[in-house]
Amino acid sequence: MKKISLLTTISIIISAAFSACSPGAAAVSAEISVTDGLDKQIILDQPAEKIVTLSPPITEMLYAIGAGDQVIARDSFSDYPETALSLPDIGGGFAEYDLETIVSLTPDLVIAGGINTSELVGSLEDLGLTVYYLANPSDLEGTFASIEVLGMLSGHEDKAKELVKGLRSRVDAVFTALEGVEEKPTVYYELDATDASKPYTPGPNTFYTSLIELAGGENIGGKLEFEWAQISLEQLLVEDPDLILLGDAMWGITPESVAERAGWNSLTAVANGVVLPFDDNLIARIGPRQVDGLEALAKIFHPGLFK
Amino acid sequence: MRKFTRPLLLCFAVLVIAVFLSIGVGSVAIPPKEALEVLLNTMEDTAPASDSTRTYQTILLTLRLPRTILMMMTGAALAGSGCAYQGLFRNPLADPYLIGAASGAGLGAIISLTLGWPASAFSYLTVPLTAFLCALLTVFLVFQLAKVRKSLPVTNLILAGVAVSSFATALTSFLLINASGELRRALVWLLGGSTMAGWKPVLGQLPFALIGLLGLLTFAYQLNVLQFGDEQARQLGINVNRARTKIVIFATLSTAAAVAFTGVIGFVGLIIPHIFRRITGGDMRRLLPISMVGGAVFLVLADVIARILVAPQELPVGIITSLCGAPFFLFILRRSKEKDW
Numbered sequence: 001m002k003k004i005s006l007l008t009t010i011s012i013i014i015s016a017a018f019s020a021c022s023p024g025a026a027a028v029s030a031e032i033s034v035t036d037g038l039d040k041q042i043i044l045d046q047p048a049e050k051i052v053t054l055s056p057p058i059t060e061m062l063y064a065i066g067a068g069d070q071v072i073a074r075d076s077f078s079d080y081p082e083t084a085l086s087l088p089d090i091g092g093g094f095a096e097y098d099l100e101t102i103v104s105l106t107p108d109l110v111i112a113g114g115i116n117t118s119e120l121v122g123s124l125e126d127l128g129l130t131v132y133y134l135a136n137p138s139d140l141e142g143t144f145a146s147i148e149v150l151g152m153l154s155g156h157e158d159k160a161k162e163l164v165k166g167l168r169s170r171v172d173a174v175f176t177a178l179e180g181v182e183e184k185p186t187v188y189y190e191l192d193a194t195d196a197s198k199p200y201t202p203g204p205n206t207f208y209t210s211l212i213e214l215a216g217g218e219n220i221g222g223k224l225e226f227e228w229a230q231i232s233l234e235q236l237l238v239e240d241p242d243l244i245l246l247g248d249a250m251w252g253i254t255p256e257s258v259a260e261r262a263g264w265n266s267l268t269a270v271a272n273g274v275v276l277p278f279d280d281n282l283i284a285r286i287g288p289r290q291v292d293g294l295e296a297l298a299k300i301f302h303p304g305l306f307k
Numbered sequence: 308m309r310k311f312t313r314p315l316l317l318c319f320a321v322l323v324i325a326v327f328l329s330i331g332v333g334s335v336a337i338p339p340k341e342a343l344e345v346l347l348n349t350m351e352d353t354a355p356a357s358d359s360t361r362t363y364q365t366i367l368l369t370l371r372l373p374r375t376i377l378m379m380m381t382g383a384a385l386a387g388s389g390c391a392y393q394g395l396f397r398n399p400l401a402d403p404y405l406i407g408a409a410s411g412a413g414l415g416a417i418i419s420l421t422l423g424w425p426a427s428a429f430s431y432l433t434v435p436l437t438a439f440l441c442a443l444l445t446v447f448l449v450f451q452l453a454k455v456r457k458s459l460p461v462t463n464l465i466l467a468g469v470a471v472s473s474f475a476t477a478l479t480s481f482l483l484i485n486a487s488g489e490l491r492r493a494l495v496w497l498l499g500g501s502t503m504a505g506w507k508p509v510l511g512q513l514p515f516a517l518i519g520l521l522g523l524l525t526f527a528y529q530l531n532v533l534q535f536g537d538e539q540a541r542q543l544g545i546n547v548n549r550a551r552t553k554i555v556i557f558a559t560l561s562t563a564a565a566v567a568f569t570g571v572i573g574f575v576g577l578i579i580p581h582i583f584r585r586i587t588g589g590d591m592r593r594l595l596p597i598s599m600v601g602g603a604v605f606l607v608l609a610d611v612i613a614r615i616l617v618a619p620q621e622l623p624v625g626i627i628t629s630l631c632g633a634p635f636f637l638f639i640l641r642r643s644k645e646k647d648w
Binding site: 099100127 | 333358362365366369370371434495503504505618619620
């Protein structure tokens with residue numbers, strides 16, 4: 001009993017001391033308080049000035065809202081914009097991140113992305129760092145929300161809102177142009193065809209399917225069961241898409257090499273020569289470039305409507 | 308005793324060097340003077356003087372030191388239980404994973420990753436803890452299957468172990484193929500490179516690994532006698548089944564602790580006992596302890612290489628153990644004058 005009452009007394013004293021301080025503290029700085037993708041409460045006394053980013057989309061979005069100068073290090077795959085390449089590389093990919101270097105840079109905020117594990121987030125927090133986990137969105141509204149959250153964390157709220165406003169009006173312009181369009185071309189989007197008899201294609205609930213639909217097309221992978229699915233060549237021949245987009249073009253896949261695959265020349269799209277390389281980063285990288293992707297897709301699907 | 312004391316002392320000396328190397332080497336260069344200051348600060352429990360010292364303190368005490376200890380314990384646990392199994396099964400090919408500890412742990416880890424448990428309310432120790440429990444369960448299953456009334460024939464144990472292992476591996480592959488989420492994390496775990504920062508994994512591993520290793524050491528004499536075969540051992544007053552059961556329990560405890568917190572690191576448990584058998588001979592009272600120390604040295608050094616080879620990235624240490632371990636092992640075997648390896 002004695003112990004408990006002592007504890008209670010101490011806690012009362014401490015809370016009294018804190019409540020006495022807090023009005024003053026609140027007046028000094030506008031505190032930023034947000035909940036992240038792992039349901040953690042992140043509190044910053046002021047916008048983050050030294051940010052380490054752990055995934056390419058985050059780097060890209062931070063630069064887009066004018067917070068590039070506050071980024072002090074990036075993961076190995078952050079290659080856009082090009083200026084980001086000059087920042088210290090803290091690893092990533094199949095191997096682990098370089099926690100030592102991250103700690104030595106004393107960031108006031110580390111931003112992790114959907115690609116990072118919650119264990120990594122836990123490890124970084126155990127090292128005394130503040131970590132915001134930005135969960136992967138699966139539609140454009142989610143992308144816009146991510147941009148605005150990053151604006152809040154980095155103190156570029158206005159710039160972020162302005163950017164989102166501009167992006168929204170570009171999306172609306174695409175919708176207006178597509179109004180009344182009935183004919184939707186069917187599309188096969190190729191992610192990886194190392195095994196050409198059952199290549200990987202994006203399925204339902206992915207950015208690929210949602211952007212292709214917004215751009216007035218129909219993703220044949222949208223009917224599959226898994227988000228990242230292997231479609232059999234047989235199924236592909238049955239669907240016989242109007243268009244083939246090569247998201248793996250950056251790995252050296254060309255329309256010619258597709259035509260050479262056994263059985264593929266029976267596809268209408270291959271016979272008609274509508275096999276088109278597509279910059280996968282315009283869809284895969286969450287951020288403002290996805291609107292570029294939407295516009296590019298719409299132009300491919302309905303060339304007559306966009307001059 | 309010359310065949311034992313000298314090599315053991317030498318091993319300890321190399322271990323000390325390896326530990327210093329492991330704490331001293333990393334992607335951030337820390338001047339020795341600063342490192343000393345951190346050490347003094349910590350011992351006197353004073354606050355670090357400057358921001359840079361505080362950073363160094365975090366790197367040294369929260370990243371490098373616990374990781375070094377984790378690698379030491381893992382190396383000792385794998386080499387120790389590998390040595391015990393080679394003795395117990397009277398088979399030079401035996402390694403700590405022979406009767407299912409690794410495949411069980413792998414299955415546990417993948418289950419926990421596919422169900423997304425690490426992101427749940429549990430802390431991020433969920434994966435190792437699930438792996439640990441599944442490793443113990445798998446070996447327990449093997450044990451029950453192999454038991455014939457009250458006796459525990461070695462052949463049964465090996466065969467049941469191989470069968471249950473393949474079953475668990477098949478389940479793991481099935482889950483991996485159907486996983487929609489984070490495959491990379493699972494792959495790194497299976498390659499033996501799951502190094503988590505901080506003291507929690509060390510505290511999780513240490514008690515089990517210690518109990519297992521100390522337990523094994525107390526059975527060194529029984530292991531020696533078991534070399535003569537069950538009948539002889541029984542005549543020499545050993546309760547064969549009870550000794551065998553306890554050795555399996557202790558070896559499993561340390562292997563499961565090792566594999567759960569660092570992933571599946573291969574080769575250590577197989578080669579280290581063989582290397583030291585060449586130096587100290589087959590007496591388990593010497594071979595067991597020196598294998599443990601040797602395993603610790605080997606894994607700490609392998610981890611240093613894994614960290615610096617492709618810096619700032621890190622390689623899973625399991626790749627290094629096999630990559631460097633296999634040629635080194637063959638070199639040792641070729642050099643020895645004996646006709647038979």
